[in-house]
Amino acid sequence: MRRPVVAGNWKMNLNGQAAVELAAAIVKGGIDGSADIVLCPPNVYLMSVVDSTRASSVGVGAQNAYFEADGAFTGETSVAMLVDCGASHVILGHSERRQLLGETDAVVNKKLHAVMASPLVPIVCVGETLAEREAGKTVEVVRRQCEGAFLGISEDQAARVVLAYEPVWAIGTGKTASPEQAQEVHLDLRNWFEKRYTSALAQGIRILYGGSVKGSNAKELLSKPDIDGALVGGASLKADEFLQIIAAAH
Numbered sequence: 001m002r003r004p005v006v007a008g009n010w011k012m013n014l015n016g017q018a019a020v021e022l023a024a025a026i027v028k029g030g031i032d033g034s035a036d037i038v039l040c041p042p043n044v045y046l047m048s049v050v051d052s053t054r055a056s057s058v059g060v061g062a063q064n065a066y067f068e069a070d071g072a073f074t075g076e077t078s079v080a081m082l083v084d085c086g087a088s089h090v091i092l093g094h095s096e097r098r099q100l101l102g103e104t105d106a107v108v109n110k111k112l113h114a115v116m117a118s119p120l121v122p123i124v125c126v127g128e129t130l131a132e133r134e135a136g137k138t139v140e141v142v143r144r145q146c147e148g149a150f151l152g153i154s155e156d157q158a159a160r161v162v163l164a165y166e167p168v169w170a171i172g173t174g175k176t177a178s179p180e181q182a183q184e185v186h187l188d189l190r191n192w193f194e195k196r197y198t199s200a201l202a203q204g205i206r207i208l209y210g211g212s213v214k215g216s217n218a219k220e221l222l223s224k225p226d227i228d229g230a231l232v233g234g235a236s237l238k239a240d241e242f243l244q245i246i247a248a249a250h
């Protein structure tokens with residue numbers, strides 16, 4: 001039985017007060033402990049969100065990390081710094097970083113290796129663009145992204161990873177992959193893990209769906225056998241909506 005994960009990716013939204021209030025409202029909303037709940041605020045609010053969630057089982061994640069340990073990398077944040085701030089998770093390879101900030105599979109791989117040397121749980125994102133889906137390349141693209149990200153990653157390390165399938169055309173667009181479309185890709189990804197590692201690893205790894213997940217569609221998506229939770233953007237900025245998604249994961 002895979003334990004569900006519901007992660008909120010707040011992206012570059014909110015201010016300090018709003019971040020703390022949102023975290024407090026989610027903690028108060030009745031987390032029953034049957035799923036891993038993770039809030040991913042902008043880095044500058046990490047410590048205050050860690051403070052607001054301290055008495056709960058809610059985890060706090062960063063939206064990115066750099067792969068070098070320290071040095072002259074202006075504007076970057078190391079994995080050790082995130083740990084120091086109290087983070088438990090980190091998102092890697094989000095499509096906005098790949099598309100807008102030039103992050104390649106090779107960079108995602110370096111970041112994953114850096115995170116593996118820390119206690120953080122990585123949430124590694126893969127997903128195809130609309131053009132790639134229309135060209136029938138979805139499976140090829142997500143497998144290539146997985147091959148790149150998991151290069152040199154051992155089975156023990158991979159077992160700690162949470163994967164997120166996020167079709168780029170469904171992110172922030174209001175267009176959700178149908179539960180059947182998502183399930184098909186999730187199953188294919190699970191098969192990829194079986195070939196790359198073992199059946200035990202494939203059966204244990206958690207694969208989240210992301211892309212316009214809302215309170216109203218979460219139940220249908222999360223009821224699919226290979227969808228183990230959600231990575232939520234827009235709808236994670238409203239406590240009620242996010243709590244509905246959490247309820248759907250239980």
Ligand code: PGA
Pocket residue numbers: 009166170171172173174210211212213231232233234235
């Ligand atoms: P969305 O974003 O839920 O707003 O589509 C998901 C994500 O980018 O993780």
